[in-house]
Amino acid sequence: MSTQGVDVVVIGGGPGGYVAALRAAQLGLSVTLVEREHLGGVCLNWGCIPTKALLRSAEVLRLARNAASYGVKAGPVEADLAAMVARSRKVAETLSQGVAYLLKKNKVTVLDGAGRLDGPRHVVVTRPDGRSTRLEAGAVILATGARARVVPGLEPDGRRVWTAREAMVPESLPQRLLIVGAGAIGIEFASFYAACGVKVTVVEVQDRVLPLEDEEISALARAAFEKQGIGLMLGAKVTALRRDDDALTATVEVAERTRDLSVDRVLVSVGTVGNVEDLGLETTRVQVERTRVRTDDLCRTDEPGIYAIGDLTGPPWLAHKASHEGLIAAAVIAGQTPAPLDPLAVPACTYGHPQVASVGLSERAARDKGHSVRVGRFPFRANGKAIALGDVDGLVKTVFDADTGALLGAHLIGPEVTEMVQGFAVARTLETTEAELMHTIFPHPTLSEAMAESVLDAYGRVLHV
CATH class of the missing domain: 3.50.50.60 (FAD/NAD(P)-binding domain)
Structure with a gap:
C-alpha cells in the first residue's frame, strides 16, 4: 500500500x-x-x-x-x-x-x-x-x-415500498400512492405524482403539513394541496403495512381510530x-x-x-x-x-405546487423568544405580475421586531417564492431593518413587489390592498 x-x-x-x-x-x-x-x-x-x-x-x-x-x-x-x-x-x-x-x-x-x-x-x-x-x-x-431513515415495518424493498431514490425513477405510474411524511421531500413528490394523475395520500405524524414552516403558511399549503385532490391525514401514523401479491394495505391510526388504506406504492420520507x-x-x-x-x-x-x-x-x-x-x-x-x-440565516425551500420558502424565525418562534413583533402580509392576488401569470394563490409574510425594526423572519407561499426568498436572506445578513427595506425600490411588474408590500403592511402603510 x-x-x-x-x-x-x-x-x-x-x-x-x-x-x-x-x-x-x-x-x-x-x-x-x-x-x-x-x-x-x-x-x-x-x-x-x-x-x-x-x-x-x-x-x-x-x-x-x-x-x-x-x-x-x-x-x-x-x-x-x-x-x-x-x-x-x-x-x-x-x-x-x-x-x-x-x-x-x-x-x-x-x-x-x-x-x-x-x-x-x-x-x-x-x-x-x-x-x-x-x-x-x-x-x-x-x-x-x-x-x-428506515421505519420498522416500512422497510423499503426498492419495488413497492420506496425511498426517494426509487420514487425518482418509476417504471410506471401507480394508481394509488401513499406517502409517509409531509416534510419537503414528501410534499414535492406528492405534487409531482398528483400532477401526473396519481391518487396521492400523505400521512404525517404532526398536526400540519410542512411542520417546520410558519403555522400560517402550513395552513395555506394544506388548503392548496387538498384543493388539488391530495389526501392529507395529519396527526396520524402508519402502524402496519401488509404486503400482499396484488396490493399493499396500510393501517393508519388517526384520532385514536384506525383505518386501512389499499395502495399500490408507498414512499417513506420520515427523516435521515x-x-x-x-x-x-x-x-x-x-x-x-x-x-x-x-x-x-x-x-x-x-x-x-x-x-x-x-x-x-x-x-x-x-x-x-x-x-x-x-x-x-x-x-x-x-x-x-x-x-x-x-x-437562522439558512433559507428553506419546498418546490411543490405551490412553492414554499422561508428564512429566520416563524411568528410563533419569534414570540416564544420574547420578541414583541409586527407582522406584515401581502397576498399574490393583489400583485399585478401574479395576476398576469394566472397564479394568484399565496402570500408573503414578514415578521419584525417591534422595538428595533429588525427583520426576524420571512415566510412565503406561491409562485416562484423559492427564488424570491433570497432577497430576505440578504436583508437578514445585512441586519436590515424595515427602514432600509422601505427605501428599497422593487421593479414593476414583478412578484417581488409583494415582498415590499408585506413590509409596508407590517407598519400600516400597505398600498395595494
Whole structure:
C-alpha cells in the first residue's frame, strides 16, 4: 500500500464535499477528494436537482392542461413518464460531469473509492478494484451525508415500498400512492405524482403539513394541496403495512381510530440518518450523537484536524447549508477566520405546487423568544405580475421586531417564492431593518413587489390592498 501526503482529504463528493475541495484548492492547499459513487452526491444525482427536473415537467403538464385559460389551443395532454424520468436523469448526468470538470480545473485529485480514517491524520482509500491507497493528511473533512431513515415495518424493498431514490425513477405510474411524511421531500413528490394523475395520500405524524414552516403558511399549503385532490391525514401514523401479491394495505391510526388504506406504492420520507458507519471514527476522538457527528460552529470535531460538514452533522438538512459549511471548513484549515454559520440565516425551500420558502424565525418562534413583533402580509392576488401569470394563490409574510425594526423572519407561499426568498436572506445578513427595506425600490411588474408590500403592511402603510 503506497502512502501519499496531501494538505486536505475530503471524504464525500456531495454539495458540501466538492465545494470544500474547490475552495481549499483555491486557497493554495493540495486536496484529494474521495468519492465512492457519484460526484455531486445524493443532492445532484438523486435529490435536489433531478427532483426539480421532475417538478418542472409537472409544472409544464399543469400549464398545458390549462392552456385554454391563457388563450392557447392545445390537443390532448398526457404525462410521458419515461421521457420525464429520462430528462431528469440527463440533467443530473450533465451536472455531475460539470462537477468533475470543476475539480479537474482546480487541480483537485479525485479518488474513486471508500475512504476510512486510520487514526486522526490518515485515510485509507479502498478502490473499486480492491487496491488501497493510504493518504497522510494535514486535515480531513468528513462530508459523507445521510440516507433515508428506515421505519420498522416500512422497510423499503426498492419495488413497492420506496425511498426517494426509487420514487425518482418509476417504471410506471401507480394508481394509488401513499406517502409517509409531509416534510419537503414528501410534499414535492406528492405534487409531482398528483400532477401526473396519481391518487396521492400523505400521512404525517404532526398536526400540519410542512411542520417546520410558519403555522400560517402550513395552513395555506394544506388548503392548496387538498384543493388539488391530495389526501392529507395529519396527526396520524402508519402502524402496519401488509404486503400482499396484488396490493399493499396500510393501517393508519388517526384520532385514536384506525383505518386501512389499499395502495399500490408507498414512499417513506420520515427523516435521515447520518452516514457514520465504516468511517473509522473509533480510531479518533470524533464524537457521534444520534447518528450525527458533533461539531462546533466552525465545523471542527472533537479531534483536532478533523472537520465535518453537511447532513452528517444534523439539521438543517439542506445542500446550500452543506456547501456553506464546506467554505467555512476550508477557510479554517487555510488559517482564515470565517464567520460561523447562523442556522437562522439558512433559507428553506419546498418546490411543490405551490412553492414554499422561508428564512429566520416563524411568528410563533419569534414570540416564544420574547420578541414583541409586527407582522406584515401581502397576498399574490393583489400583485399585478401574479395576476398576469394566472397564479394568484399565496402570500408573503414578514415578521419584525417591534422595538428595533429588525427583520426576524420571512415566510412565503406561491409562485416562484423559492427564488424570491433570497432577497430576505440578504436583508437578514445585512441586519436590515424595515427602514432600509422601505427605501428599497422593487421593479414593476414583478412578484417581488409583494415582498415590499408585506413590509409596508407590517407598519400600516400597505398600498395595494
